[in-house]
Amino acid sequence: MKKAISLTLALVLLCALAVPAMAAGANTAISSPATSGVMDITFDVASTYEVSIPDDVAFSDTTEVTGNIVSLNSGALIDFGETLTVTISSLNFETTYRMKDNDNASNYLSYTIKKGDTAVSTNNAEILSVAAADAYAGSSNSAELKFQAAQPTISGDYADILTFTVAVA
Amino acid sequence: MEKHTRRTIITTVVICLFLFGGALVATNYEKWFGASPVGPSGRIGSGESTGTTLPIDPDAGEYVTTQSAQESNGGISIPGWAKISIPAGEKDISVDFPNPEKNAGKYYLSFELRLKDSGEVLYKSGLVPPGQTIQKISLSRTLNEGTYKAVIHVQPYKMDENRTSTNNADMETDLVVYRK
Numbered sequence: 001m002k003k004a005i006s007l008t009l010a011l012v013l014l015c016a017l018a019v020p021a022m023a024a025g026a027n028t029a030i031s032s033p034a035t036s037g038v039m040d041i042t043f044d045v046a047s048t049y050e051v052s053i054p055d056d057v058a059f060s061d062t063t064e065v066t067g068n069i070v071s072l073n074s075g076a077l078i079d080f081g082e083t084l085t086v087t088i089s090s091l092n093f094e095t096t097y098r099m100k101d102n103d104n105a106s107n108y109l110s111y112t113i114k115k116g117d118t119a120v121s122t123n124n125a126e127i128l129s130v131a132a133a134d135a136y137a138g139s140s141n142s143a144e145l146k147f148q149a150a151q152p153t154i155s156g157d158y159a160d161i162l163t164f165t166v167a168v169a
Numbered sequence: 170m171e172k173h174t175r176r177t178i179i180t181t182v183v184i185c186l187f188l189f190g191g192a193l194v195a196t197n198y199e200k201w202f203g204a205s206p207v208g209p210s211g212r213i214g215s216g217e218s219t220g221t222t223l224p225i226d227p228d229a230g231e232y233v234t235t236q237s238a239q240e241s242n243g244g245i246s247i248p249g250w251a252k253i254s255i256p257a258g259e260k261d262i263s264v265d266f267p268n269p270e271k272n273a274g275k276y277y278l279s280f281e282l283r284l285k286d287s288g289e290v291l292y293k294s295g296l297v298p299p300g301q302t303i304q305k306i307s308l309s310r311t312l313n314e315g316t317y318k319a320v321i322h323v324q325p326y327k328m329d330e331n332r333t334s335t336n337n338a339d340m341e342t343d344l345v346v347y348r349k
Contacts, residue, residue, distance in 0.1 A: 047251035050269060052244040055276070055325065055335040069244055079251060161334070167341040168251045 049076035049135065051086065053164045057147045059111070064148040070164065072130050074138025078168055084135060086128040087165045088113070088145075093123040099149070099158035109158045114146040124165070245325045246271040247278070249340040256349045257314040260307050266294065266321075267302035274299070276325040277332070282306075285318040285341065296326060312346045319344040 030037040054068035070086055078084055092098045092108065097120075101107035113120040115127050128143045135141065152158075194201075246269040255262045268278040277296040280303065283289060291308045321340045327333045 049249045049251075050271075051247050051249055051338065051340075052271075053247060053336055053338055055245050055327070071244070073246065082251075162336045163339055164247075164336065165339040165341065166247075166249050168249075 045077055047077050047079055047168065049073070049078065049084065049166075049168075051164070051166050054145065059147075059149040062149050062151055064146050066144065066146045068145040068147065069142050070128050070145060071142035072128065072135060072138070074136065074141070076130075076135040076138070076141075078130075078132040078135045080132055082132050082168050084128075084130045084132075084166065084168045085126055086143075087124050087126050087167075088120065089124045089163050089165065090160055091163075092160050096121075097123075097160065099160040101154075101156040101158055103156055107154060107156060109152050109156070110150040111160075112148050112150075114148075115143050116146075120145075245276050245335065247323050247325075247338045247340065250321070250342045252343045252345055253319070254345045254347060255312070257346045258311050258349075260309075260311055262306060262308065263304060264306055265302055265304055266297065266306075268297040268299045270300045272299040272325070275328060276335070277328060279324045279326070281322040281324070282308075282344075283320055283322065284344075285320050291319075296332075312344070314346050314348045317344040317346065 028037045028039070050073040052069065052071045052073060054070065057065050057068060059065065070088075072084060072086075076084070090097055092100050096110045097113055098108040098110050101109070120127065127145065128141075130141050248267050248269060253264060255264075266280045268276070272278070277298060279296055280292075280294045281290060282292040284291065289309075291310070291312075292306050294303055294306070297303060319342050321342060322337065323340060324337045325335045327335060
């Protein structure tokens with residue numbers, strides 16, 4: 001009886017010792033004559049970013065409005081060799097940027113946009129471009145836009161909406 | 170003798186009080202009475218008029234430019250994705266459409282996913298408060314395997330009574346539809 005129990009326990013112990021060797025994927029054995037093995041190390045980094053755009057500009061006169069910043073926030077992750085660009089556009093654009101009179105659809109008031117001191121004179125104009133290598137640190141990732149309304153000659157409630165298009169290519 | 174001494178002291182004190190009072194009035198004359206006691210001729214109390222006697226208006230101050238002429242501050246934080254991967258043949262998918270914490274107290278965001286070439290709208294959200302995100306959406310239809318040029322139109326709204334819309338952003342992305 002004692003012998004039977006001892007034998008059974010010995011068999012159980014033997015089986016228990018075999019379990020780690022059969023654990024799937026836990027270790028890779030390097031068996032002679034092989035002298036090296038391989039191990040995969042992976043890190044899938046998704047491309048994500050955050051852009052800041054100005055919310056609105058309210059003119060009360062024809063004084064230039066400054067300090068409207070478009071920026072790529074630090075911590076942006078973009079694929080190697082690619083560039084993030086931001087362009088600006090308006091549905092009311094026709095040779096110039098224009099605000100539409102909310103009470104009279106045929107009446108418009110022009111305004112100008114400058115990126116720094118350079119005039120933005122076309123629709124879908126590029127205002128910011130950041131290479132992947134510069135994106136994460138957040139340095140030189142911004143542009144200042146300046147807006148100025150033309151002198152109105154007709155009173156009205158004028159408005160425009162700008163769309164900032166962000167693309168990575 | 171004592172009477173004489175007392176009288177002397179009292180006289181001296183009275184003279185000092187008059188002198189002190191006079192000096193006090195002279196140094197504060199303009200503040201109290203709003204005009205210099207010295208006339209154009211340089212004489213004190215000449216009585217000649219030097220112009221208006223209006224006091225400085227308490228509402229007067231340095232010119233304060235209006236909001237439009239000042240540098241505007243703040244901005245709207247808009248998230249972007251170079252690529253979004255979704256399974257083919259399924260309408261209910263997992264995404265991450267967040268409204269960044271930086272917009273706290275200022276802007277709601279809404280998201281509209283559409284195909285760039287056709288403009289077909291696949292999904293449109295409601296308002297997402299700052300610090301929150303949408304992680305499960307239902308597309309208007311399923312998509313076959315492939316890569317599609319897409320645009321996520323992000324529309325911010327001010328957190329005011331009117332939920333006023335502001336400038337918006339079109340975030341271009343690759344919609345990668347994979348076979349499970």
